[in-house]
Amino acid sequence: MRVRHPLTVALAVLFLSATVNAASLSLADKNSTVTIDPSSQAGVSDWHVNGTDHLAQQWFWVGSGSGPEVSLDALTLNSASTSDDDFDPGDEVARLAYSGTGFDINVTLELTGSNGTSSKIGEIIEIINTSSTQSLSLRFFQYNDLELGGTQDDALGYIITPPGNTAIQADLGGVFVSETAATPVPDHREVALGAATLTSLNDGVATTLSDNTGPLGPGDLTWAFQWDVNLPADGTLIISKNKNLTIPTPAAGLAGTALLALAAARRRRAL
Numbered sequence: 001m002r003v004r005h006p007l008t009v010a011l012a013v014l015f016l017s018a019t020v021n022a023a024s025l026s027l028a029d030k031n032s033t034v035t036i037d038p039s040s041q042a043g044v045s046d047w048h049v050n051g052t053d054h055l056a057q058q059w060f061w062v063g064s065g066s067g068p069e070v071s072l073d074a075l076t077l078n079s080a081s082t083s084d085d086d087f088d089p090g091d092e093v094a095r096l097a098y099s100g101t102g103f104d105i106n107v108t109l110e111l112t113g114s115n116g117t118s119s120k121i122g123e124i125i126e127i128i129n130t131s132s133t134q135s136l137s138l139r140f141f142q143y144n145d146l147e148l149g150g151t152q153d154d155a156l157g158y159i160i161t162p163p164g165n166t167a168i169q170a171d172l173g174g175v176f177v178s179e180t181a182a183t184p185v186p187d188h189r190e191v192a193l194g195a196a197t198l199t200s201l202n203d204g205v206a207t208t209l210s211d212n213t214g215p216l217g218p219g220d221l222t223w224a225f226q227w228d229v230n231l232p233a234d235g236t237l238i239i240s241k242n243k244n245l246t247i248p249t250p251a252a253g254l255a256g257t258a259l260l261a262l263a264a265a266r267r268r269r270a271l
């Protein structure tokens, strides 16, 4: 067995604690980078793909029972770290661990860039009832404010219902994002404009998302998902989601823009 020099171990521990205390984390994979602030509502604040930032804010809120929800950063942050799991340049995985009263929430984000014009963020959220005697009732929210193409306004946003677990947002230039919350299907969802959803999550009153699935736009589009979580003692819920972003090739972008212009002209004629 190889014995490590005590100084090496001490340095490793120092490095580890420096990572845990980092104010913000950066992920990088191929054509993409992501910035995560685990200690504020800014949350996941940048998603650069091919040099353009397509994301203003993506973050989580949680409410106990029927009480008002708070953002995830209001809980106790136990650890926040990144790692390189695919042995190419850049850390593409972030792991955040929080504790609330009677529960733990662990978030894993994995950035998968490409050598072309697409990018993906996969997320796994683990909600653990830490009581061995009491059941747990929570409402868990994920909020998204994408700004596709680096500009605030986008053409169109909607959620496909049923089953109500895939959100779509598209920009005039043809940049396109879809997110599917594969397991489990959210209990409520909402497409909105501007700060409407964010305001309702921060108003100190228990929120139930409106189930407005759109389509909405053009404008500053947002969407959110809500899960009503009921866990037995020692129970765990795992939520798994994938966000896919596609930037069109110039020809496809022109075709997309032409289609949107045609749809707008039809709407004008119908008025």
Ligand SMILES: [Ca+2]
Pocket (backbone or CB within 6 Å): 029, 084, 085, 086, 087, 088, 089, 090, 091, 092
């Ligand atoms: Ca890597």
Ligand SMILES: [Ca+2]
Pocket (backbone or CB within 6 Å): 147, 148, 149, 150, 151, 152, 153, 154, 171, 172
């Ligand atoms: Ca835009």
Ligand SMILES: [Ca+2]
Pocket (backbone or CB within 6 Å): 068, 069, 199, 200, 201, 202, 203, 204, 205, 206, 207
């Ligand atoms: Ca609220």
Ligand SMILES: [Ca+2]
Pocket (backbone or CB within 6 Å): 056, 145, 146, 147, 152, 219, 220, 221, 222
């Ligand atoms: Ca937006």
